[in-house]
Amino acid sequence: MRITLEDGYDVYFDDDDLRQMYEELKLDQNKDDYITVNEMRTVTPAAFSEFVDKWTDARPHLKSRLSEQAWIFPDTVNDEVVDNLKERMLTVLQLPRPLIDKYDAIQVVKYGIGGHYNAHIDSGVDTGEDNSLTCCHLKLARNCRICRYVTFMVYLNDVEKGGETAFPVANNSTYDVEALRHGKKLNLNKYCNKSNLMIKPKKGKAVIWYNHFINEQTGWFGHTDQLTWHGGCPVVKGTKWILNRWINATPDRKLDLKPEY
Numbered sequence: 001m002r003i004t005l006e007d008g009y010d011v012y013f014d015d016d017d018l019r020q021m022y023e024e025l026k027l028d029q030n031k032d033d034y035i036t037v038n039e040m041r042t043v044t045p046a047a048f049s050e051f052v053d054k055w056t057d058a059r060p061h062l063k064s065r066l067s068e069q070a071w072i073f074p075d076t077v078n079d080e081v082v083d084n085l086k087e088r089m090l091t092v093l094q095l096p097r098p099l100i101d102k103y104d105a106i107q108v109v110k111y112g113i114g115g116h117y118n119a120h121i122d123s124g125v126d127t128g129e130d131n132s133l134t135c136c137h138l139k140l141a142r143n144c145r146i147c148r149y150v151t152f153m154v155y156l157n158d159v160e161k162g163g164e165t166a167f168p169v170a171n172n173s174t175y176d177v178e179a180l181r182h183g184k185k186l187n188l189n190k191y192c193n194k195s196n197l198m199i200k201p202k203k204g205k206a207v208i209w210y211n212h213f214i215n216e217q218t219g220w221f222g223h224t225d226q227l228t229w230h231g232g233c234p235v236v237k238g239t240k241w242i243l244n245r246w247i248n249a250t251p252d253r254k255l256d257l258k259p260e261y
């Protein structure tokens, strides 16, 4: 079960976690594994919410993400490593330079033992329907989502054990979002080994993937590829450092290639 708490992070409870919570809250008085409306009324919403917050704070591994992040803004630094990274991205991706130059912040992530990131899509939710939020580069307007066309992720060290990058539904021939949400595969903290693809970290290795399809009519940027669900498996031994650099795009090629947009 995945719930989103008010301060924005997701937590993943399994049946045993829920039973333990019922027990501590004395909710399931008749121990039939169901909470009736009357049983639920024995605790106020505020007390329940406080309990859940405290409970998850004491069990950080239940959170969808357990890591530390920092950002580097290359505009403000003059660094050979950062410049080289960009040049390599240009060579590998063969995308127009303005698109790569446009948003060049680098995210650095550190995971300690038990650190993980449950499965997510880097480019946000796209239902593929006409009413899906439109793509934008930066979230200046409220009604848009940042669309990360490409993810360029580099392992910065060797990890002694664990910490693989997992793609639970890579290469599936069908996609059933409801089955996926209710199943266990997105909970990489517990079920990483059920993933279709797992990549072992190695210092200097880059993993690159496209989060979007090409729109066949325009030849430019299209819908999100829903098989790109991915995340980081728990680190078992050692520490894991990675960097992420995303290339954002929108369906409007003219604007995308305008440096100032």
Ligand SMILES: O=C(O)CCC(=O)C(=O)O
Pocket (backbone or CB within 6 Å): 109, 117, 122, 163, 164, 165, 166, 230, 231, 232, 233, 242, 244
């Ligand atoms: O840690 C990993 O291997 C994946 C990280 C990731 O998916 C992200 O930072 O968006």
Ligand SMILES: [Fe+2]
Pocket (backbone or CB within 6 Å): 120, 121, 122, 230, 231
């Ligand atoms: Fe990601």
